[in-house]
Amino acid sequence: MSIFRVILSIIFPPLAVIDKGCGSVLIVLILTLCGWIPGVIAALIILNNPNR
Numbered sequence: 380m381s382i383f384r385v386i387l388s389i390i391f392p393p394l395a396v397i398d399k400g401c402g403s404v405l406i407v408l409i410l411t412l413c414g415w416i417p418g419v420i421a422a423l424i425i426l427n428n429p430n431r
Contacts, residue, residue, distance in 0.1 A: 384426055392422035405417055 388395035392415075397423040403425050412419025 385423070388422035388426060389419055392418040395422045396425050 384395050390413050393404050396403045396407050407418050407421050407425065410421045
């Protein structure tokens with residue numbers, strides 16, 4: 380996980396997970412619309428997952 384991705388996930392979480400698939404982007408987008416903090420947390424969790 381690069382520092383650029385971390386900063387991007389704090390500023391606009393759906394854009395940080397764009398290469399992880401449509402489902403991840405959709406989940407992070409919905410969580411970001413519900414509240415900014417849940418979107419950031421979800422984006423950081425998705426980016427930190429070594430299996431994907």
